[in-house]
Amino acid sequence: MSRTASMSAPVLPIRGRLRPLGLGDVRITGGFWAERQSVNAVASLAHIEYWLEREGWIRNFDLAAGGDADIAQARRGREFSDSEIYKLLEAMAWEIGRTGDEGIESRFRSIVERVAAAQEPDGYLNTKFGRPGQEPRWSDLEWGHELYCVGHLLQAAVARARTRPGADDGLVEVARRAANNVCETFGPDGIDGLCGHAGIETALVEFARVTEDDRYLAQAALFVDRRGHGRLSDVEFGREYFQDERPVRHATVLRGHAVRANYLAAGAADVAVELKDASLLDAVRTQWQNAVARRTYVTGGQGSRHQDEAFGEDWVLPPDRAYSETCAGIGSVMVAWRLLLADGDPRYADLIERTLFNVVSTSPSADGRSFFYTNTLHRRELGTLPDADKPSLRAAASLRAPWFEVSCCPTNVARTLASLTAYVATSDDEGLQLHQYMPGTVTHRRADGRDLRVSVVTGYPYDGEIRVRIHKDETESDSDDPWSLSLRVPGWATEGATLTVAGETRPVEPGVVTERRTWQRGDEVVLCLPMAPRFTYPHARIDAVRGCVAVERGPLVYALESVDVPGIETVDELRVDTSQAPRLVDGQVTVRCEHVRADENAEQARGWPYWTGPNGSAPVADEVLDEVPLVEYHAWANRGPSTMRVWLPTTA
Amino acid sequence: MSRTASMSAPVLPIRGRLRPLGLGDVRITGGFWAERQSVNAVASLAHIEYWLEREGWIRNFDLAAGGDADIAQARRGREFSDSEIYKLLEAMAWEIGRTGDEGIESRFRSIVERVAAAQEPDGYLNTKFGRPGQEPRWSDLEWGHELYCVGHLLQAAVARARTRPGADDGLVEVARRAANNVCETFGPDGIDGLCGHAGIETALVEFARVTEDDRYLAQAALFVDRRGHGRLSDVEFGREYFQDERPVRHATVLRGHAVRANYLAAGAADVAVELKDASLLDAVRTQWQNAVARRTYVTGGQGSRHQDEAFGEDWVLPPDRAYSETCAGIGSVMVAWRLLLADGDPRYADLIERTLFNVVSTSPSADGRSFFYTNTLHRRELGTLPDADKPSLRAAASLRAPWFEVSCCPTNVARTLASLTAYVATSDDEGLQLHQYMPGTVTHRRADGRDLRVSVVTGYPYDGEIRVRIHKDETESDSDDPWSLSLRVPGWATEGATLTVAGETRPVEPGVVTERRTWQRGDEVVLCLPMAPRFTYPHARIDAVRGCVAVERGPLVYALESVDVPGIETVDELRVDTSQAPRLVDGQVTVRCEHVRADENAEQARGWPYWTGPNGSAPVADEVLDEVPLVEYHAWANRGPSTMRVWLPTTA
Known part of the structure; x- marks a missing residue:
């Protein structure tokens, strides 16, 4: 495997302005996000597994594996329920990579075994289609979510391969067979179709990065190119709902179902970066800019419509019944992160910060056992406590609910929090860039074997002082080559931000400030952000x-x-x-x-x-x-x- | 039959502050509404019949009558498509009553024959349920619309009975058998259920008025009482969607699906009036007042949500993507008319006027061959011309569409326009009341055999002068008893309205102005309304x-x-x-x-x-x-x- 393939991070592009660090390179030692990561690990993962069992969504794999003749009747959950198991596996894989938790490792293996047993000999894996009494495979590309589910299976395998390379649980092989089945079925000579819910595109690119098999990348590119020509049927919500009304490279703004739109943009960005497709990357950039300028809530939330969980037209951002789906926020972080790696523009990190604090962290309750699916900006009536013992039939519960009939957000939040350190810092040939501020340490081993190491001391986001200290081993001399430390000054800090280096304080503007020096052990850079409400x-x-x-x-x-x-x-x-x-x-x-x-x-x-x-x-x-x-x-x-x-x- | 049973009018309560006139008592001779009635008769009725045939929704009755073994596959249209045929029959019946058009009479009879042939021996009549391969009868009360469809069948029969009493087409007998089947199935000893979509309630009361059989009234009262106790399943939109979360007499505002809410309120008002149920009538009155004060668009439109076609909470009236469904406007007219008859309060007529001009007349195009299903108050993008040759999959078309997959509004507009003269005037023991102003004549034969007759000359709503002239036959003396002529001064006419009687002009306030006199032939009353924008x-x-x-x-x-x-x-x-x-x-x-x-x-x-x-x-x-x-x-x-x-x- 290549260097990047074995790195522990969610997105590993072949090129770009900035390079991701591995999850292990960043440690969060306290504060806002450490608390959330801990609750996620201790409470949310088990909560999710409990509900997946209780609702029978994991058992669907047992029914499929056992050849249950009644599976069409006995299977439970919606057509996309398999994906929740895969998203839990992905979250567990990142968490295992982060902490090495043996309990989670054991539960992970047990679920993988049940998933693997349901795979058909030709690699097809979905509990909802293709068995006697069920609809045929690939018979409902608009709504069936089969490719979408494979996408999340691949993402789980990518997380596993990057955090436990060579593990013998078999998940990566299950994913490979499923991916091969997709390529055989939907390749250039196969079904000329695509999935109503994007997601497989970014997953195939990532799987190609892990396996170094470009066949998956080619298939992802094919899916991106196929979209936007009306191959999917018209539906009540219009083809815009699944972004099939206009080719990806001709669209100028994110539109339609907000999760699908973001997942597709993430996949298109991945394809563009791998294939050096500048016009495709530029299209995604334009779509992002216009969506952020005209279709994004002040929280960073996206999607204003309940009916189709979709973006509205430009400027349609009603606060009451704002949809602002948690998963759309996560999708937005995925897109912004890819563009940040590609371009280095701090506005991407600005939106990631805003969305993490005001959408992703809004969804889970303090105890990690209930969730907002939608994140309204205005609640007019008191509402009622959801039944703690029942899945909510409604996305827009008046308070956080333990589980949903469509329960995509708990698992999506879990995988995001478990891999959160990915978004904190990057490297390039010049040095280190800090994008998000939380107490902890960042270490980067450069290609020349040298470690760049800093610690961050801060009470952010409640305190504006961010103190970055340079660390060195005893063995390192103080007279090494210079390197650059870059800090993001958030877009909201329009007045009064300062940077102090070596006792000198100067005002700084929103954007990126870079200090290039021969750093001494114990050197400090202090960014002070204006914290007046x-x-x-x-x-x-x-x-x-x-x-x-x-x-x-x-x-x-x-x-x-x-x-x-x-x-x-x-x-x-x-x-x-x-x-x-x-x-x-x-x-x-x-x-x-x-x-x-x-x-x-x-x-x-x-x-x-x-x-x-x-x-x-x-x-x-x-x-x-x-x-x-x-x-x-x-x-x-x-x-x-x-x-x-x-x-x-x-x-x- | 009783006096009222043979009158030609859509709503004939047993008691109330005001009494309806028969459709033949009012003639519209020109202006805004005459044009619309004419387009409806000449273009819309044929347009609707064409699409009902083309989509196979009438043919469904032929399949059912012919015992087609494949009906479960061959039947076309949604679960409520039968009701569109009944609404067309109702519109035709009113139109035949209005003009005696022989062509429409012949088409009416031909459709009735096909409908009648599909009725089961026990009176059950619905093309979607109960035959081999179909779901069993009454197996889906939440969504199946079986009782709702019977309701529209009864309304068609009521219109026929009142406009062509004793006609030999058989529609009234078909309706009677269907109503009997409902009473047998859902009576006190039958299924303890109700329909997800209200509508049968008002239909049963009207059918009881026509047939003078109180069994139907009792069944309507039973349906009203059953609602609101959670007999229907919880659904994604909540039980509020079908008003089953709270008993009708405890609810304080219209809520949930806006058409269902209004149809239910209309039925509850009918039951309350017939059974002298003052508390039930008061509940409807309160619901109406609060809905109008807090949940109604300036156009009179109701329902702000696309997702569930529902009222929002108080004050949620977004103009962009306002739903304001045409059928909800029609339902609102139905409710306000019943309350106007019961109470005489001119505010009900104010809302009827506003809704007729700004919702009901907004739906059809000038040529009567395309329709708005929803009536937004803000359109941000140009949109595209709907395909004139395809039913729209979407309720919210950007322009009027010829037909919809759910095509409830064209037939609802047609039956409303055909019976529009019903809403113009009423009588009471004192005399005549004019509620809506259009050029034409109003005649009322009192119980004592005396005719009260007026003509209205006006360019309203473009001109504020409404000239009401008293007519008398040559045989009538000028010295008859005095009687009262009442005119509504609209709520918007807060400043500058005047009334001129016998050369005397005086200012008048919004509300009702009544002149009681011994009228002379040719006497004029002139209401002048302030028409500055x-x-x-x-x-x-x-x-x-x-x-x-x-x-x-x-x-x-x-x-x-x-x-x-x-x-x-x-x-x-x-x-x-x-x-x-x-x-x-x-x-x-x-x-x-x-x-x-x-x-x-x-x-x-x-x-x-x-x-x-x-x-x-x-x-x-x-x-x-x-x-x-x-x-x-x-x-x-x-x-x-x-x-x-x-x-x-x-x-x-």
Whole structure:
């Protein structure tokens, strides 16, 4: 295997401006993300495995392996349920790579054995199709998710191959046979089709990187090229739903189903990088830029429609019933990471940071045992506690639910948190780049055998000081060659960020600051980011939040949650006074608000909510609340049913 | 048959504040609605029949009648397609009653014959269930629509019985057998169930009125009482979707699927009136008031969600992708009409007027051969012309489509337009009430044999003068008893309305003005309504249109359509200057606008549409357009693809 093939990281492109580090090269030693990784490992993985067993989704493989004649009736779960097992395996593989946990290793092997037993002699592997009483294989490319499921199988195998190269569990061989079956079935002389849900594309490229077999890369390129010509049937949501209305390289914005759109963009970026396809990479870049400029929530969330889990048109970003699916956020991180590696542009890392803090970390509850599938920015009614003992039938549960009928987000969050260190830092020929800030260490062994090592001390995202210290072994001299240390200054830090090196402090602008030196042991670089809470205003074309502001602090978006304002029926009765900046009071972000009991105003009695003349609708303030506390958006709904809003109407 | 049973009108309650007139008592002789009734009769009925044949939905009855062994495979259309045939029959029946058209009579009889042939010996009639290879009868109450379909069969029979009492086509007998089968199957000792889609309730009450058989009324009351206790399964959209989460008499607002909600409210009102159930009627009244005060678009449209065609929570009224289903508007007219008859409150007639002009008349194209299923208030992209030769897979077509996979609106519009005169006027012991204004005549033969007759001369809704003249036969003396003529002053006429009687003019307020006199032949009452176009402001709690105004004139809502502003890429680039009132210029409503090319502003280049500090988002006006013409909302999208908005952001 090549050098990259044996590295422990989720994405290993053949070329690009920046190179990923292995997961083992970065250690998170505390803070916001260490806590989440720990909860994921200790609670979420077992929680997920419990529900997969309980719902019978793992047992589907046993039924298939046992040749159950009744499988068409006995099989449980939706057509894509196999993929959840694969995503759990991927999460476990990264976790095993991270910590070497023997318990997880043993559970991993046990599940792999049951999966492997269900594989058909020709490599086909899916519990939903092809057996007596079931629909034939590949008979429903629009909705069947067969290739999508193979994609997640390959991703699990990639994670395993990179964290335990040569392990004897057999997962990589199962994946290879499944991938071969796909290439034989859908190759240039095979079925001229593609999957309604993208995902296999990036998986095949990654599997080609692991196996160094370009056949899989060619198949991925073929799938990317096939999409966009109407090979899939028209459906109620239109072919845009699965990005089949326009060729990938002609599209100018992410559109349709937001998870599919991002998975496809990730796959297209992978293909473009491997095949030096500059026009394809440029198309993905343009799609990303336009999606971020016009179709992304302030949280980083994407997808505004419930009906088809899709992007809306430009500027359609309603906060109430924002869909902002957790998995779309994860897909967005996947795309931005690939583009960051390709281009090095810090705006990609900006979006990754925003999305990790405000979408990915919003989904799981503090205990890691319930999840948001969608991440609305405005909750108008209290809602009800989901039944802890039943999967939610609804994606948009009013509070986090333990499991869903369509339960893609828990496993997706788990695999992302288990591999989170991948997104922290990169290297290039000049040195090291830090993209995300958390307490810990980063080590990079260069091709010349030399280690570049730093530690990061910070209370970020609650404290703006990020202290990076250079480490060296006793054996290393202090007079080595110079190398470059690059730090990202986030896009939100438009005023007041400073960098201190060797006692010299200077202002820095959003972007990347690079210090190239012959570093001495113990040298420190200190980035100070401005942490005053701030009002954020929306673009004038975003109709749904006209006349509103959001509150942010550092990379965190804040929300007004009714549990924090006792005596107020709903947060919709508050209006924020923007003449006074948001303030930290006892460590809590607060704003000044007016309380307007709009319902009690006289005009309400008319029974028709529209007036001739503006005076009829002018609300009258009942009282002024000087220090209304806000909650970090990702932490909302952890204290029971509440109303909530991110975008606050102003008194102006 | 009783007096009311033989009257030609869609709703004939046993009691109430006002009494309906027969369709023949009102003649529309010209203007807005005469044109629409004519297009409906000449074009839409034939168009609908053509598509019902072409799609095989009528042929389904032939397959069922012929005992086709393959019916499970051969049957076409969705589970509710039978109801479209019944709605066409209902529309035809009203039209035959209105004009006596022999061609329509002959087509009507031919369809009835095919429907009747498919009825099972025990009265069961549905082409989708119960035959070999099909699902068993009543096996899918949540989604199967069997009772819903029977409801529309009964409505067709009611229309026939009231317009051609004693006709020998057999439809009433078919309906009676089907209704009996329902009572036997779902009576007190039968299946303890109900239909996922309400509709049978109001139909059974009307059928009881026609047949004077209270068994059907009792069954309707039973269905109303059964709903709201979770007898239907939980589904993805929740039991609220079919109003089964809360008993009808405990609910305080219309909720869930907007058509189901309105049909149920109509049925509950009917049951309440017949059974003198004051608390049930009061519940419907409260639900209506709260739905109108908080869940209704300025057009009168109801239902804001695409996913489940449902009402949103209070104040959730997004204009873009407003669902505002045509059929929900029709359901809303049904409810308001029943409450108007029960209470006499002119606010019900206000909503009927608003909904007829801005929802029901928006659906059909000028030629009556294509339809909006949903009625958005904001269209951001040009969209594409639907294929004129294919049913639309999508409810939300960008332009009117000739037919839909779910094609409930064309037939619903047709039956409503054919019976439109029902909503114009009523009588009570004191005299006549005019609720809607259109040129024509109204005649009412009182129980004492005396005729009250008036003619209406008006250019309404384009002219505010409504001239009501008293007519008498030569045989009638001028010195008869006094009687009362009541006219509705619409809720929007808050300033400047006047009434002139016998040369005396006085100001009048919204509500009802009544003149009680001994009328002389040729007496005139002239109502003058203020017809200056006006800005309309939304309630402060409707987040989605904060900072916007709508423009109305009389009962008509206006829209800005891009076809009227050549050179502007999208209407979203215009902002209206509210310091200058909208003006009539050459008969066209115009507003002054600023044109803002927001995309060209510098901040757009940053690639992230949120800013710290308000200045970043302040758009810069490129030019001022003094007389931007607006289009009557109901007439938008008749000139090809356009962007469009009803709610216009202001320059303020």
